[in-house]
Amino acid sequence: MPTYHEIMSTDLSCLTTAADKWTDMAGEFQKHEKRYDRDVHGITMRQTWLGESSTAANAMFGVTLNEYKAAQAEAKAMASLLRDAHTQFADLKGKLTAAREGAVEAGMAVSDSGKVTFDTARLSEGTRTAYQHDPDYQRSVREATDSWQLKIDRLVAAMTDSDAGVEIALKAVVQDSDALDGTMNGFNSRPLGDIEEYEARSAEGIAERLAAGKKVSDADLAELDRAMRDNADDKAFAQSFLGKLGPDGSVRLSDVLSDREQKAGASDTQYTELLGGLANTVATATQVPGSMTDAAPGSAKFQTWLNSDDGVFYRQFTAGLKEAGAKNYDSNTNPLYGYRPFVEMMTHADVPFDDQFLNQLGDDMIAAEKKNTSMFIQWGGNHTEGRADALDSLLGVMSKNPGASTAFFDPDLDNGQSHLDYLLGSGDEAREWPRSGVPAGTTVVMDDDPHSRAGLGAALEAGATGHVPLKDNQDPWPEAKHSEAEARVMKAIVGTLAPSSGTDAPVPEALREPLANALGEYASDTHQIMRNDAGYIRAATDGYFTDTDGSHLAVNAKDLIQVMRGVSEDPEAYGTLHKSESRYIDLQMERVPENASYQQMSQPIREGGNALGVLSGIREDVINDTRMSEYAEADWKSKALYHVVGGALTPITVGGLAVGDALQRGVDVWAWEVGNALKAEADSTANAGVADQFLETEQQMSLMVDSWAQGRSDIDTSTAQGKAVLSTLTQDVHEAHVDGAATANKYLSDTTN
Known part of the structure; x- marks a missing residue:
């Protein structure tokens, strides 16, 4: 584990120097190969030496000739790995140097061991006196010091992770990859020149054992965690890792990790971290060029990419996930469908998933549920790996990428209105939201899911506002600016909830506060709609309009007021509407x-x-x-x-x-x-x-x-x-x-x- 001092004082150029020598060594092996082929192996190929002895010599000399070739390959791979290591180390050292310089510019001192302290020696006499007697000043300094220390510590930890990955690669590259080449522990004839590929191979083996339910040592678990953490943003690593594991293996691994997380308890975070690493790996591997607005799944542009070399992994993985997600991994009386552990794993990601991937996954899950309406129902208490209603959980994940949420519900995009009709609407085409089934003797007692529609509420709020859902201590600002797509989503939400007859617009409990937050951001518009402003009345046919201040909601007053009434069943949701209007x-x-x-x-x-x-x-x-x-x-x-x-x-x-x-x-x-x-x-x-x-x-x-x-x-x-x-x-x-x-x-x- 390299220390801060070792990182900052090590001359990394020695890595490129060593790499050059390995490249030279490969050249020397090539010279020897040519001489050996000409002067030794070659004589067995001449007409002057025939018979069994010639055949035997040819085979034996051929093994040695191939070793010369393998030695070249191994030396070249070693050079490549050392250059890869130099690139990684230099990048991290540069970031660490920048962090140290930033801390110094902010008035800190950084010791040779990486300890950050407030540099009071640089203060004027008056400022130093103020610092000594002002608790608020001292608190702000402590917070700043801790922040810089955390940044430096994280970069040192990242270097440690990178160093461990290099060690894995250097140990693996010298292993004989062909047990049938006629040698024992000979040179590696099929080496890899990329550190991440070796890390992926190591991680794949550990993950496969875990997914199969086999015992895995703490050291291997730590290595799997490190590998995923170190390569969190490396698409090649992520796709190699998941390509070997496959969608079925990913579901099984997610299930094992979730189950062990539950059994470990809150004090043991090892499996929680592994779930987070796996989720980030999936997020990185499934990134798609462009966005839903210019390359939505099903579009010609998306299809062109999907059929390209770059789209091969995505095409194969999503097709496999569609099958694995709808598969029952347990008995008919105690079902566990693959989407449940997979989406539960996704909830642990600390980076947003791609908008096209989320939209495609959402479409696939809705289609699967329509074929099997009991897929997302909780049957008893035997499975605790996340929520049974994986579709609602996915919507919660989607809310962390507001653009994905907006696209999912945008009525101008394919399936946007149908998503709202299915998830938010009422009638024969609407979703029958899952309840929990509890066996009671010969019958099954159905009970409400206390978390029902929590994910939907978050996704609707994100889709209509363009930002992640507000926290409990945050309020909507009545003049927030919105895009056309966001305004269309807000319009479509109101239109979907508004009654076609009568005055009652029931809003499910879990949706009231999220929708109040969303409507609160459109207070500058609802303010005008409620007084029947002529401009808003004219725009009500489209439901929105755009000017220099952004895009605006422009539904008719009747629909708006009836939906606001439904939202106001929750007193805190009403309070949000009242407060936002008062601010405006x-x-x-x-x-x-x-x-x-x-x-x-x-x-x-x-x-x-x-x-x-x-x-x-x-x-x-x-x-x-x-x-x-x-x-x-x-x-x-x-x-x-x-x-x-x-x-x-x-x-x-x-x-x-x-x-x-x-x-x-x-x-x-x-x-x-x-x-x-x-x-x-x-x-x-x-x-x-x-x-x-x-x-x-x-x-x-x-x-x-x-x-x-x-x-x-x-x-x-x-x-x-x-x-x-x-x-x-x-x-x-x-x-x-x-x-x-x-x-x-x-x-x-x-x-x-």
């Missing part, structure tokens, strides 16, 4: 220029009152549902309010940019008032009263308008004139709220509209 209202108010006309002031306030009026109508429809008890009503209100207030000013980060850092004065004041009121109450019933007060449109808008006015130079709220302006604006809010609530009521109760 505040942004619009803050954009009113100083010394604006009354009309300019009133417009965003009236629009805000209308939008919150619609949300108020949705909220009342949920609360007045005959299925909701008094306790449930109080609990819903309390949870909704907590979610609205929680993180009201927390920005989200998309593409590395903080998009929620705009001024939010109105939301800030309103949230502060609500927070104080909540602190004074002790239970959900009391908090429900707070919700009634502060989620009421006129109360919220009054606080927001008042704080907005106080920050302006053209409204003096201490004068009669300023108070009159505020009073009139408040009246505008009331009128707009009434209109918005009426719109919601019309679409949620009147089936003729």
Whole structure:
């Protein structure tokens, strides 16, 4: 295991020098081969020596002649391996050097052993004093130091992995590869000149034993882990490894690793790491040129690539996986279909899978399920290798590659709308989502899967927004920009959920928060749709439009409000919608220029009152549902309010940019008032009263308008004139709220509209 000091102080040029000498050696062997062929082996080929002795001598001399040839091949391969090693080592040393220089530029010192410390000697006297007495400064320094140390340690570990791979190759290249060549431990006549090929061969043997359920030593497990980790981004290694293992072997290996992971427990991460390594290997091996938008599976461009030399592995592996995935690896009474362990393995990847591969795999799994509708049902508790509903798990994996999710549901691409109809829709063509079957005597009791549609929700959110699903502590930003494809997906989601008759648009529980996150990002559009903006009405036929600000959702208000009502069955999902709309209202108010006309002031306030009026109508429809008890009503209100207030000013980060850092004065004041009121109450019933007060449109808008006015130079709220302006604006809010609530009521109760 090379140390930091050894890596930085070693002269790597000795590797290329040695490689040159091995190349020279191959040349010398070639000279000897020619002389031996001419002066020794050649005499057995002349007419002057015939008979049995000549035949015997020819065979014996032929063995030696072939050894000269094998020696050349081995020497050339050794030279190639040494040059390969130099390339790898030089690359990693360069990265380590850059990391050290970066740390030094950041104010750190790096010792000869690679230890990173904060270089206080370079600080001025004043800065050093501040550092010694400022805990926040000290904490930031510790975090920076740890970050640089981790970066350096990882590069040293990567060099260790690479060094181990070189060792494997150098030991293997000198092994006689032909047991029938007439020699014992002779030269290698069929050597490999690539380190990764030797690593793949070594890893393949270990993996095959594992997949067969055979005992494998800890040392071999560690080597398999190292080989996959060291070659995580090497396509040649990945395809060689999986090509030998095959789809069937990949399924079996995934099953064995998952089973052993379950038995090992959380404290033993060895099998978890192996699953991650295998998943990353599959992700690397199945990369396809281009993307779904220009080379989707089935397209002429994709087919051309598939038939090329570069596409051979992908074609063979996906065809085999289609068969292995639908295969039952256990009994009919305790089935285990191949897709289950394979997709469970995929969930351990820390790199995104290719969008074409994910889309093709999704299509294949849907087709397999349609042929065998019980394929993804959990039967009893005998199999614990991931979720039985591997299709939903795949959608969760897909959400980590937002572009793949967008393509999978894009109605303008092949199968996009059919995917939504099958997974999200209702009716005869829709999926009957799997439940768990538990044997009970002579019968089977079916129960709901607690994780049902979790993957679908994540994929829908990623597909409509263009980024990975938000975390629990993140909120959607109401003015996020979207592509045409993302807007089409959002439009198609709303259209698929919207009822063809009546007013009820039921949204499954697991989809409510993800869809609220997605809709929350389109608040700048839903805000206009809810007030029946003419431009959005004109674009509703297409469901979206594009301008200089990106692409916009433009569905009709009826469908949108009914779907938002379905989403709002979850109080936290409603809170997300309410919070995102409130942020957008505040942004619009803050954009009113100083010394604006009354009309300019009133417009965003009236629009805000209308939008919150619609949300108020949705909220009342949920609360007045005959299925909701008094306790449930109080609990819903309390949870909704907590979610609205929680993180009201927390920005989200998309593409590395903080998009929620705009001024939010109105939301800030309103949230502060609500927070104080909540602190004074002790239970959900009391908090429900707070919700009634502060989620009421006129109360919220009054606080927001008042704080907005106080920050302006053209409204003096201490004068009669300023108070009159505020009073009139408040009246505008009331009128707009009434209109918005009426719109919601019309679409949620009147089936003729």
